[in-house]
Amino acid sequence: xNVTSAPLWLSPLVVVALLVVGAYATAVLDVLATVVLARRxxxxxxxxxVFRLAAMLTRSSVxxxxxxRALSMLAPAAYAALIAAGLCVVPLADGWSVADLxxxxxxxxxxxxxxxxxxxxxxxxxxxxxxxxAAYRYxxxxxxxxxxxxxxxxxxxxxxxxxxxSTIVESQxxxxxxxxxxxxLPLFAVVALGATFWGPLDLAESGDLAGGTxxxxxxxxxAAWLVARAGGLAAFSAMTATAFLGGWQGPWLPGAxxxxxxxxxxLAGLVAARQLFARxxxxxxxxxxxxxxxxxxxxxxxxxxxGSL
Amino acid sequence: xxxxxxxxxxxxVPVFVAxxxxxxxxxRRLLGRSELxxxxxPRHAAVLLVVGAVTSDLLxxxxxxxDQLAHPRSTVWWSGRPDEPLWAELPGTAALLTDDPVPVVxxxxxxxxxxxxxxxxxGADRPANAWEGVGPFGQGGxxxxxxxxxxxxxxxxxxxxxxxxxxQLHMRIGPFLPAFPVGLAxxxxxxxxxxxxxxxxxxxxxxxxxxxxGRIDADDExxxxxxxxxxxxxxxxxxxxxHHLGALAAAxxxxxxxxxxxxxAHVAATSRPDRRDVARLTRRIAWSxxxxxxxxxxxxxxxxxxxxxxxxCLRAAGIGEDLRTQQxxxxxxxxxxxxxTRGDVAGRWRQRLAEVDQSLQIAARAEPLGLVSEPGAVEAxxxxxxxxxxxxxxxxxxxxxxxxxxxxxxxxxATIVSLDLRFDVERAGRPLEAA
Numbered sequence: 001x002n003v004t005s006a007p008l009w010l011s012p013l014v015v016v017a018l019l020v021v022g023a024y025a026t027a028v029l030d031v032l033a034t035v036v037l038a039r040r041x042x043x044x045x046x047x048x049x050v051f052r053l054a055a056m057l058t059r060s061s062v063x064x065x066x067x068x069r070a071l072s073m074l075a076p077a078a079y080a081a082l083i084a085a086g087l088c089v090v091p092l093a094d095g096w097s098v099a100d101l102x103x104x105x106x107x108x109x110x111x112x113x114x115x116x117x118x119x120x121x122x123x124x125x126x127x128x129x130x131x132x133x134a135a136y137r138y139x140x141x142x143x144x145x146x147x148x149x150x151x152x153x154x155x156x157x158x159x160x161x162x163x164x165x166s167t168i169v170e171s172q173x174x175x176x177x178x179x180x181x182x183x184x185l186p187l188f189a190v191v192a193l194g195a196t197f198w199g200p201l202d203l204a205e206s207g208d209l210a211g212g213t214x215x216x217x218x219x220x221x222x223a224a225w226l227v228a229r230a231g232g233l234a235a236f237s238a239m240t241a242t243a244f245l246g247g248w249q250g251p252w253l254p255g256a257x258x259x260x261x262x263x264x265x266x267l268a269g270l271v272a273a274r275q276l277f278a279r280x281x282x283x284x285x286x287x288x289x290x291x292x293x294x295x296x297x298x299x300x301x302x303x304x305x306x307g308s309l
Numbered sequence: 310x311x312x313x314x315x316x317x318x319x320x321x322v323p324v325f326v327a328x329x330x331x332x333x334x335x336x337r338r339l340l341g342r343s344e345l346x347x348x349x350x351p352r353h354a355a356v357l358l359v360v361g362a363v364t365s366d367l368l369x370x371x372x373x374x375x376d377q378l379a380h381p382r383s384t385v386w387w388s389g390r391p392d393e394p395l396w397a398e399l400p401g402t403a404a405l406l407t408d409d410p411v412p413v414v415x416x417x418x419x420x421x422x423x424x425x426x427x428x429x430x431x432g433a434d435r436p437a438n439a440w441e442g443v444g445p446f447g448q449g450g451x452x453x454x455x456x457x458x459x460x461x462x463x464x465x466x467x468x469x470x471x472x473x474x475x476x477q478l479h480m481r482i483g484p485f486l487p488a489f490p491v492g493l494a495x496x497x498x499x500x501x502x503x504x505x506x507x508x509x510x511x512x513x514x515x516x517x518x519x520x521x522x523g524r525i526d527a528d529d530e531x532x533x534x535x536x537x538x539x540x541x542x543x544x545x546x547x548x549x550x551x552h553h554l555g556a557l558a559a560a561x562x563x564x565x566x567x568x569x570x571x572x573x574a575h576v577a578a579t580s581r582p583d584r585r586d587v588a589r590l591t592r593r594i595a596w597s598x599x600x601x602x603x604x605x606x607x608x609x610x611x612x613x614x615x616x617x618x619x620x621x622c623l624r625a626a627g628i629g630e631d632l633r634t635q636q637x638x639x640x641x642x643x644x645x646x647x648x649x650t651r652g653d654v655a656g657r658w659r660q661r662l663a664e665v666d667q668s669l670q671i672a673a674r675a676e677p678l679g680l681v682s683e684p685g686a687v688e689a690x691x692x693x694x695x696x697x698x699x700x701x702x703x704x705x706x707x708x709x710x711x712x713x714x715x716x717x718x719x720x721x722x723a724t725i726v727s728l729d730l731r732f733d734v735e736r737a738g739r740p741l742e743a744a
Contacts, residue, residue: 034567037568043321047319048321052320055323055346059380133499137718140501199565200603208718208719211348219379276596277603278566
């Protein structure tokens with residue numbers, strides 16, 4: 001049964017619920033990673049995100065001089081909307097997805113590309129130097145990981161002979177893509193980190209630019225942006241689980257439960273990357289992306305093509 | 310208190326730390342406090358925590374930072390509050406000289422959430438220059454090319470390194486940019502994210518005639534005493550180790566490795582860091598890439614630049630100069646400078662970690678023997694300091710602009726932070742505390 005055949009009011013609720021739960025899971029895992037790795041800093045990982053969100057909501061909004069107010073409001077909403085659009089095509093269980101489009105993979109790729117623009121908008125809007133520098137820096141590396149994504153996702157589509165994500169999941173019934181395309185998952189993880197500017201690829205919100213694109217942001221807008229970004233990380237984890245780990249497939253448990261487990265596992269790894277790896281300088285990442293990662297993506301595509309013969 | 314305020318009261322306090330004279334080490338150790346959320350932008354903070362003494366030149370930038378905090382906001386002075394009317398009349402500002410500011414900061418946070426009065430702006434909310442434009446964004450009008458129309462620097466074009474002609478932005482950064490040296494402000498020309506040129510270096514802590522507040526950092530005071538009296542070598546080396554660990558903690562947090570930074574800050578806060586903890590953290594830091602491929606090749610400085618920086622920067626570049634070799638007590642302990650092979654960012658941090666380990670070893674050996682240093686000149690964490698107030702720090706300004714020019718922002722910030730510049734240390738005739 002396709003969820004789109006359910007009442008129209010249900011689909012947005014499902015997507016919003018997934019975004020909120022995903023954002024919360026990301027925040028919990030982030031605190032947990034810090035607690036485990038710092039070994040000294042011990043807040044409660046389940047309540048601290050809620051308290052922090054409340055703290056952000058108590059702060060007043062600040063207006064810089066001559067900001068682009070429309071873009072300021074648009075950025076967090078657009079980021080969340082794009083992530084929600086991407087989540088719509090992720091099969092949640094056998095026959096269940098909000099919108100099982102025949103070209104769902106293409107929609108996901110489009111979402112990734114548009115996210116770069118949204119982050120740039122976020123940095124442009126406040127009319128502030130640090131935010132703008134962060135936007136420049138983030139955009140400078142955007143093409144590098146978007147190209148990676150393109151080849152990795154095409155490789156995922158080849159064995160399924162389809163761009164439809166439900167078909168891609170079903171094509172992994174005998175063997176997950178992470179086994180027959182071992183390069184794909186780590187490369188896609190790089191894409192996820194870049195698109196959500198997280199961990200080693202946090203070139204948009206980093207401390208060396210006093211918070212980067214969020215340097216001038218506070219209050220509800222700031223909270224909304226961080227929630228959207230956290231939801232984005234969860235969405236990319238869900239897509240990783242779908243494309244490489246067989247999605248909802250698995251024994252004994254319901255399909256949705258398997259997808260949740262796999263998504264959480266990927267999410268834990270991505271979240272931990274922030275605490276484990278130093279931020280990569282922009283120019284260094286571009287060099288590595290074009291001289292190492294992109295050739296590996298080509299190789300991944302060749303492996304997928306040979307495997308599909 | 311509303312439900313939202315009650316939930317917020319249980320969150321770590323969002324605080325922006327502004328280090329002043331004699332406050333940088335103490336500010337860095339706050340990174341490991343779970344009660345605080347030390348933020349990188351003043352916009353995200355509710356409390357402005359000023360650590361250490363403040364000069365007259367720092368008050369202007371401090372007021373600008375203060376006004377950037379979103380409401381409701383409060384200022385806490387961990388040392389002493391200025392007596393100028395502008396600052397003295399702020400409601401809710403707490404002045405304290407206690408050892409731990411965190412309970413005061415937490416109390417101010419809860420008071421703000423309970424509805425306590427917020428602090429008003431210190432500066433007037435008006436543009437720096439009169440309106441001259443025609444359009445809504447200051448554009449148009451006579452004589453508007455370049456310069457500062459409507460009080461804002463206009464980006465004019467200039468050549469870039471790829472043969473293009475792109476916009477250049479002239480701006481001042483610092484002194485309160487996270488992990489920036491205390492008191493340092495730089496006027497830079499930025500093209501995209503490339504820092505093309507450093508046009509001026511401004512030391513906002515050089516003039517200490519109007520210092521307000523007192524010293525927080527006891528560690529640096531050890532090196533000042535060593536200039537004129539015998540100081541136990543163990544005390545000196547432990548202070549050195551704590552300083553380097555604190556600098557590393559701040560750099561790690563600014564570099565995105567917050568949990569590692571917290572862990573290092575916690576070790577730095579102990580009176581006697583454990584060598585095993587330092588070794589464990591060194592391995593984790595290496596594994597993260599921080600002292601390896603991530604920072605390799607960044608911030609490379611030549612021999613002349615390294616000689617100007619002195620201290621660990623000099624030794625990281627392969628020049629084994631260290632005043633400790635001239636002291637009999639150190640020779641008795643078999644001291645030999647740790648000498649690196651690369652003068653880049655990764656090399657400088659590896660150097661500091663190695664010197665931390667060496668300092669802990671020396672302290673452990675020197676303490677039972679009761680060895681003391683000789684007065685005169687001292688090898689401080691930043692390099693040599695002389696009793697007459699001179700030292701390695703004096704040459705830094707001449708070379709800094711050259712060292713920092715033509716670097717991407719990542720490289721630029723990583724370089725500055727790795728140099729661990731100390732403009733704020735005590736010098737003869739330049740006290741750290743109010744008279």
